[in-house]
Amino acid sequence: MRLHGRSHPRSSGELRYxxxxxxxxxxxxxxxxxxxxxxxxxxxxxLLPRRFAATLKxxxxxxxxxxxxxxxxxxxxxxxxxxxxxxxxxxxxxxxVVPIALDKYTGKISGRVATPARPxxxxxxxxPGLHAPTVMKTATVEQKGYQFASGLLVVAxxxxxxxxxxxPDYHNVFSLSKAKRFDLGRYKPDERPAPVLxxxxxxxxxxxxxxxxxMRGTIIVVDSPHFTRTxxxxxxxxxxxxxxxxxxxxxxxxxxxxxxxxxIRRSQTLEVNLxxx
Amino acid sequence: MKNSALVFFxxxxxxxLAGAQNGIQLASPDGFWRMGFRPSxxxxxxxxxxxxxxxxxxxxxxxxxxxxxxxxxxxxxxxWLVHVLTRWDRGFExxxxxDGDFRVDEAFLRWRPFGDGKxxxxxxxxxxxxxxxxxxxxxxDDPFLMPPLPYDNLLAVSDRSxxxxxxxTIATRTxxxxxxxxxxWGANYSTGVSLSGSSEHWDYxxxxxxxxxxSRPDSWSPWExxxxxPSVTARVGYRPDAAWAFGLSASHGTYLRHDxxxxxxxxxxxxxxxxxVLGADARWSHHQFQVLGEVLASRxxxxxxxxxxxxxxxxxxxxxxxxxVFIAGRWAQGWNDDFFLDGxxxxxxxxxxxWRATAAVGFRVTENVLxxxxxxxxxxxxxxxxxxxxxxxxx
Numbered sequence: 005m006r007l008h009g010r011s012h013p014r015s016s017g018e019l020r021y022x023x024x025x026x027x028x029x030x031x032x033x034x035x036x037x038x039x040x041x042x043x044x045x046x047x048x049x050x051l052l053p054r055r056f057a058a059t060l061k062x063x064x065x066x067x068x069x070x071x072x073x074x075x076x077x078x079x080x081x082x083x084x085x086x087x088x089x090x091x092x093x094x095x096x097x098x099x100x101v102v103p104i105a106l107d108k109y110t111g112k113i114s115g116r117v118a119t120p121a122r123p124x125x126x127x128x129x130x131x132p133g134l135h136a137p138t139v140m141k142t143a144t145v146e147q148k149g150y151q152f153a154s155g156l157l158v159v160a161x162x163x164x165x166x167x168x169x170x171x172p173d174y175h176n177v178f179s180l181s182k183a184k185r186f187d188l189g190r191y192k193p194d195e196r197p198a199p200v201l202x203x204x205x206x207x208x209x210x211x212x213x214x215x216x217x218x219m220r221g222t223i224i225v226v227d228s229p230h231f232t233r234t235x236x237x238x239x240x241x242x243x244x245x246x247x248x249x250x251x252x253x254x255x256x257x258x259x260x261x262x263x264x265x266x267x268i269r270r271s272q273t274l275e276v277n278l279x280x281x
Numbered sequence: 282m283k284n285s286a287l288v289f290f291x292x293x294x295x296x297x298l299a300g301a302q303n304g305i306q307l308a309s310p311d312g313f314w315r316m317g318f319r320p321s322x323x324x325x326x327x328x329x330x331x332x333x334x335x336x337x338x339x340x341x342x343x344x345x346x347x348x349x350x351x352x353x354x355x356x357x358x359x360x361w362l363v364h365v366l367t368r369w370d371r372g373f374e375x376x377x378x379x380d381g382d383f384r385v386d387e388a389f390l391r392w393r394p395f396g397d398g399k400x401x402x403x404x405x406x407x408x409x410x411x412x413x414x415x416x417x418x419x420x421x422d423d424p425f426l427m428p429p430l431p432y433d434n435l436l437a438v439s440d441r442s443x444x445x446x447x448x449x450t451i452a453t454r455t456x457x458x459x460x461x462x463x464x465x466w467g468a469n470y471s472t473g474v475s476l477s478g479s480s481e482h483w484d485y486x487x488x489x490x491x492x493x494x495x496s497r498p499d500s501w502s503p504w505e506x507x508x509x510x511p512s513v514t515a516r517v518g519y520r521p522d523a524a525w526a527f528g529l530s531a532s533h534g535t536y537l538r539h540d541x542x543x544x545x546x547x548x549x550x551x552x553x554x555x556x557x558v559l560g561a562d563a564r565w566s567h568h569q570f571q572v573l574g575e576v577l578a579s580r581x582x583x584x585x586x587x588x589x590x591x592x593x594x595x596x597x598x599x600x601x602x603x604x605x606v607f608i609a610g611r612w613a614q615g616w617n618d619d620f621f622l623d624g625x626x627x628x629x630x631x632x633x634x635x636w637r638a639t640a641a642v643g644f645r646v647t648e649n650v651l652x653x654x655x656x657x658x659x660x661x662x663x664x665x666x667x668x669x670x671x672x673x674x675x676x
Binding site for chain 1: 303304306307308312315317319354356359362364396397398407408410413415416477478479480481482484485486516518520522523524526528566567568569570571601603604605645646647648
């Protein structure tokens with residue numbers, strides 16, 4: 005899958021600021037919105053003076069934070085500059101294994117089955133006032149080498165996605181996910197225009213091919229201007245975020261999802277390393 | 282009533298398990314070794330006139346057929362693959378073994394010397410390469426529950442007795458169902474070796490196996506038929522583009538079982554009982570439409586009645602109304618030879634002429650839950666109704 009559309013946020017002027025108000029009544033510590041666990045964690049950067057925290061070496065801060073928290077580690081560091089902040093971090097990717105291309109019968113696959121794309125995760129930010137941008141380019145999910153060219157795509161609500169078939173044989177992409185049910189039918193490789201769908205509901209859309217059972221793909225549809233796909237090592241960056249408190253979400257597969265409250269400060273980069281699942 | 286409630290309870294309990302599962306997939310860190318395990322369950326209720334049509338072997342009009350399938354794959358790189366498919370149900374032919382039947386339907390080793398589909402070498406027990414129905418015969422691929430007519434309509438040819446047909450046996454249809462064979466018996470998971478491959482426009486396959494394509498499931502095991510009378514099957518396919526596909530198939534082999542040797546007349550041999558089938562198939566599909574057809578002609582040599590010829594064809598179409606619902610229809614006709622016994626007057630085969638009309642509707646509830654229902658009517662020399670509804674769950 006190749007994303008032609010933007011994955012960068014709109015300008016900070018379009019975002020609204022929401023003050024932090026999620027303090028635990030007994031301790032005064034901020035509550036972490038982990039989906040799994042829901043415990044209270046101390047954010048080291050919140051206990052230190054902001055200027056001091058910002059000048060600490062990220063590695064030292066990471067180490068100290070790790071002593072206090074078994075969950076995600078978050079570090080504030082100088083951001084790229086400007087009125088906005090950023091999030092940089094890493095999602096611990098596991099070795100997701102795709103099904104074996106069994107290909108028991110002739111006539112369905114006439115070439116070599118490509119090695120499936122390495123697993124990546126989708127990362128996005130949610131919060132009051134954050135909505136999908138209104139203007140987006142069309143993203144593309146290619147079927148090539150009898151695989152979805154990349155296993156995962158993140159798009160904003162309302163995005164259009166094209167599904168070109170680049171193999172000599174038919175593909176029949178479909179999804180029965182709640183966020184989007186569709187069946188593209190059988191499309192020839194040279195058929196133009198390639199089928200295009202609009203994804204108008206947030207959620208996870210699992211892609212399958214009716215003809216090639218081993219093919220697996222995912223589209224994460226988010227109602228946010230801040231989203232990205234991790235690199236193969238799990239690293240990601242979300243730049244250009246207006247100061248405020250948001251929920252950082254990550255999705256690697258059905259069993260490994262993350263949800264984390266984050267506070268973005270002006271001109272700072274928050275480092276978030278999500279815990280292994 | 283009690284059993285129905287129990288079945289309903291079991292289905293309700295296990296259906297949620299068929300969520301977004303893909304079985305179990307494991308791989309070595311470098312991805313060279315991969316393993317997959319996936320169970321599926323199909324629960325089908327049959328209601329049919331008796332004697333039942335085709336390969337249905339029901340003693341009563343109503344029958345519940347559960348089928349638990351376990352698929353196990355191990356791959357080493359792109360070159361080597363082991364595939365095992367085991368099933369537990371109440372008979373490969375529905376109703377044959379009411380008390381339950383565990384089988385290894387497929388178990389083969391595949392070697393791809395070039396790492397792609399150009400050349401596959403397979404050894405073991407696997408489905409035949411004949412025709413264009415076998416590649417889509419499984420519950421999740423076929424919109425229907427009953428095989429097409431050429432793959433389940435019985436000819437008056439027995440693999441259990443060299444003396445058949447005789448005036449006595451052809452008149453008894455109920456007993457005939459236990460001894461006769463069709464042109465091609467279902468997906469025919471017999472045992473042997475095959476070479477096959479695909480390029481952009483051409484497909485080919487050739488196999489030599491231990492039993493004829495008409496042989497019954499009891500003959501497919503290497504321990505049952507040792508390959509002393511092998512059967513040869515070949516197919517060539519041409520696809521001018523993705524929408525169209527054409528194929529020619531042929532098979533020739535001995536259909537008489539080894540345990541029928543005692544019924545051979547003096548001077549006769551098993552190899553005299555040959556079964557030859559020729560087939561031509563075509564497929565066209567575009568977007569939500571799919572149309573397929575196949576015509577088969579067979580000749581079975583008997584010592585009692587000479588060569589018995591049969592011809593059958595089917596034409597089917599499927600249309601997906603949306604992502605959930607599809608409808609399908611199939612029309613089939615078959616003709617079996619009249620034959621003569623000892624120079625007497627013509628004796629009619631039990632279904633000299635038959636036609637079958639089938640309508641089906643399917644509901645894809647989720648990617649791992651599928652409901653199919655079908656009604657079929659056999660006309661011509663037969664007058665039979667069959668209704669079935671099936672629920673498929675993958676885990």
